[in-house]
Amino acid sequence: MHIAIAGNIGSGKTTLTELLAKHFKWEPHFEDVDDNPYLNDFYEDMQRWSFNLQIFFLNNRFNQIVKIHKQDNTVIQDRTIYEDAYIFAPNLHSMGLMYTRDFENYFTLFNLMTSLISPPNLLIYIRASVPTLVHQIQKRGRKYEANIRIDYLNRLNERYEAWIASYNLGKMLVVDVDNNQFTESKEELSKVIDRVDAELFGLF
Numbered sequence: 001m002h003i004a005i006a007g008n009i010g011s012g013k014t015t016l017t018e019l020l021a022k023h024f025k026w027e028p029h030f031e032d033v034d035d036n037p038y039l040n041d042f043y044e045d046m047q048r049w050s051f052n053l054q055i056f057f058l059n060n061r062f063n064q065i066v067k068i069h070k071q072d073n074t075v076i077q078d079r080t081i082y083e084d085a086y087i088f089a090p091n092l093h094s095m096g097l098m099y100t101r102d103f104e105n106y107f108t109l110f111n112l113m114t115s116l117i118s119p120p121n122l123l124i125y126i127r128a129s130v131p132t133l134v135h136q137i138q139k140r141g142r143k144y145e146a147n148i149r150i151d152y153l154n155r156l157n158e159r160y161e162a163w164i165a166s167y168n169l170g171k172m173l174v175v176d177v178d179n180n181q182f183t184e185s186k187e188e189l190s191k192v193i194d195r196v197d198a199e200l201f202g203l204f
Helices: 013-024 039-044 046-070 081-094 100-114 130-140 150-166 186-201
Strands: 002-007 027-029 075-078 122-127 171-176
Touching (some): 013 122, 046 081, 046 100, 081 100, 122 150, 171 186
Parallel strands (some): 122 171
């Protein structure tokens, strides 16, 4: 099976990926952050590097999914290919940080790639308010995230909610981290695990 976790910057995707992988003995696939050659440049000059960054993510995510489909074991993936296309790229385009021709080129490539793959068996969306996102971003202290603006996070959140409202590719579970601190409480994590069990295996 292929399980995918979606959510805004700082929502807790990587942490939940690690916790669920450990509990269910799934193989985790993480977002390639440390080896991303464009992130630092992007946060310094978004317009110049937005297309390069999104193409890097698209290529990386597509390669991940191709490998996942070739495996027999269950894989849990930190961030989906759909978020790049429906959240980040259109947000950059609407803010004037990605040229229209680049955005159209990007989306054509995305459509081709997704026509060749299957959606995840279960999508887990982590919902978080902007204050929660800011707190968690500051807590982890990544240098390249220090200049992320509040309005940028808010725009992303709005797009996430619109995408989730129309998501129809398969099973979906929403975890609201404003009301479920799974990183701080084993009891809260158990609630998430029980819901994942119910979605995948019909257990309560």
